[in-house]
Amino acid sequence: MKILKISVIALMLAVIPASASVLNVSKIIENVADVVxxxxxxxxxxxxxxxxxxxxxxxxxxxxxxxxxxxxxxxxxxxxxxxxxxxxxxxxxxxxxxxxxxxxxxxxxxxxxxxxxxxxxxxxxxxxxxxxxxxx
Structure with missing residues (x-):
């Protein structure tokens, strides 16, 4: 059970920064597209x-x-x-x-x-x- 909890926490820590990077890149692309x-x-x-x-x-x-x-x-x-x-x-x-x-x-x-x-x-x-x- 302890191994499962550690695995879930490790997975969450790996996914959170990756999703934040995708969101920032999307925002930058939207801002660049707005500059006409x-x-x-x-x-x-x-x-x-x-x-x-x-x-x-x-x-x-x-x-x-x-x-x-x-x-x-x-x-x-x-x-x-x-x-x-x-x-x-x-x-x-x-x-x-x-x-x-x-x-x-x-x-x-x-x-x-x-x-x-x-x-x-x-x-x-x-x-x-x-x-x-x-x-x-």
């Missing part, structure tokens, strides 16, 4: 901008995959922000852009977001910009 486009910055601090002067905030990215990627949707979180983006398919290794054009109407600190969806994934990326609008 590499953003130069996902959050940009624009500092102080004058009231009443629209400010363009450029978000640049690089297609790090082996297939072309197309931006399928760009949504600003509020009506104070317009967007412009690369309309053509971005070839592997090439760069594209998403511009947020912020209408700096109200004085004070702000934090705004733009959500980007691409053809390669159902998930989206949220880009953020922040700063302070100062009176002229």
């Amino acid at each position: 486009i590499s953003w130069k910055a996902e959050t940009i601090d624009v500092g102080q901008i004058p009231q009443g002067t629209p400010k363009t905030i450029p978000f640049e990215f690089k297609n790090t995959t082996s297939k072309p990627v197309l931006i399928t949707a760009v949504r600003a979180a509020c009506g104070c922000t317009a967007t412009d983006y690369s309309k053509e398919s971005i070839a592997p290794g090439k760069t594209g852009y998403v511009n947020a054009i912020y209408n700096a109407a109200g004085v004070g600190a702000f934090t705004k977001t733009v959500t980007v969806t691409t053809s390669d994934s159902d998930s989206s990326k949220q880009l953020t910009f922040k700063g302070t609008v100062v009176a002229k």
Whole structure:
């Protein structure tokens, strides 16, 4: 009976590290698969901008995959922000852009977001910009 218990414990100790390694490798593969486009910055601090002067905030990215990627949707979180983006398919290794054009109407600190969806994934990326609008 003692030999059976020792054998079961030894087997468990042998299996646990092996299964942990498989789980870690699976997680790494999932993370690598998620990297489709590499953003130069996902959050940009624009500092102080004058009231009443629209400010363009450029978000640049690089297609790090082996297939072309197309931006399928760009949504600003509020009506104070317009967007412009690369309309053509971005070839592997090439760069594209998403511009947020912020209408700096109200004085004070702000934090705004733009959500980007691409053809390669159902998930989206949220880009953020922040700063302070100062009176002229």
